[in-house]
Amino acid sequence: MEEGRGVKMNKLLKIISGLIVFLLVFCFIVYSQNISSERAQTTWQDTAVTAADSSAPTKKYTIGWSVYNSSYEFFRSMQEGVLERAAELGINVITHNQNSSTVEMITGVTSLINQGIDVLMISPFNPDAMPVISDMAKKAGIPVVVVDIGTGGADVDAFIITDSFAGGSLAGEYALELIRKHSITSKNAAIIKVEETAVHARRRGEGFKDILTQSGYNIVAEITANSDQYQGYEAMKEILSTYADDLAVVFAENDRMALGAAQAIDEAGKKGQIMVIGFDGDPAAIDAIKNGLMQGTIAQQPFEMGALGVNVANSLLKGERVIYDDVEKKELFVEIYLIDETGMPRRYTDNN
DSSP states (O other), rough: HHHHHHHHHHHHHHHHHHHHHHHHHHEEEEEEEHHHHHHHHHHHHHHHHHHHTTTOOOOEEEEEEEESSSTTHHHHHHHHHHHHHHHHHHHHEEEEEOOHHHHHHHHHHHHHHHHHHHHEEEEOOOOGGGGHHHHHHHHHHHOOEEEEOTTOOOOSSEEEOHOOOHHHHHHHHHHHHHHHHHOOOOOOOEEEEEEOHHHHHHHHHHHHHHHHHHHEEEEEEEEEETTOHHHHHHHHHHHHHHHHTTEEEESSSHHHHHHHHHHHHHHHOTTTSEEEEEEEEOOOHHHHHHHHSEEEEEOOOOHHHHHHHHHHHHHHHTTOOOOBBBBBTTTTEOOOOEEEETTTOOOOHHHH
């Protein structure tokens, strides 16, 4: 009876949460339409002043930067890249922290638009909300640059991204190298996955799985841990309950979950027997590698991603051409590389 009541309560809470998000999105749409009209009028007035007085000072642009969660090392580094490059270019930045919340993401972007930003840069917690955000920003005359995570299919002006499938494939190739080096006989592997909305990050697991299965290995578990260290720990404990004595490697689609998995493996007395590979190149993960708790991570360059986002935003504002790696999807790729079990970087071109 109590269990049934709990299930009903969970369903009710999900419905209520959904209604709240819907109302916020609706309010955002109405509000942004008003902002669009006001900005259009302001732009016309600014143009008239410029035409009448050619000596008017050059406008200093303002970027509205909305970040997934600046308390995470990865996104904190990305934000540092944004702020440093913007300072070099003489661009103002208004920052907003989504704190891993869809509601905060929507309300925060609304606030940024209200403050008269010239371009929106965003690393979205929930890409599914991006079509609404992008549409409203465009109606307000604001270009949109997405940095990492995903666009949710939205019409954006640029998408700064790591080639996640290639990164996962690199992790798979490295896993095979580790298995040979450490003479591991198990043919089983596991994947700990990020949240379902992080479509691009989930390609990491797909790339890893592709390499391992082609080499005759079985993916015996794929568990979602929502980019959270504790959930990664719990997911690894669940996997160990069945495969503690027959598992070669676990790949976590980000380093926070990998750190949780490494802790569970260490507590089970399997440190160094089950290989752990993460993704992101977080300093905490590199420390764990040097201490033998993890064996590797695929390093992104969040600082460079943030800086590139500002460069692209600046080009868009000045009407300059943006050179995309994928013109159709408006994607620009940032290089990834392997941090191996020595804790040192290894590029694609390095020899094993």
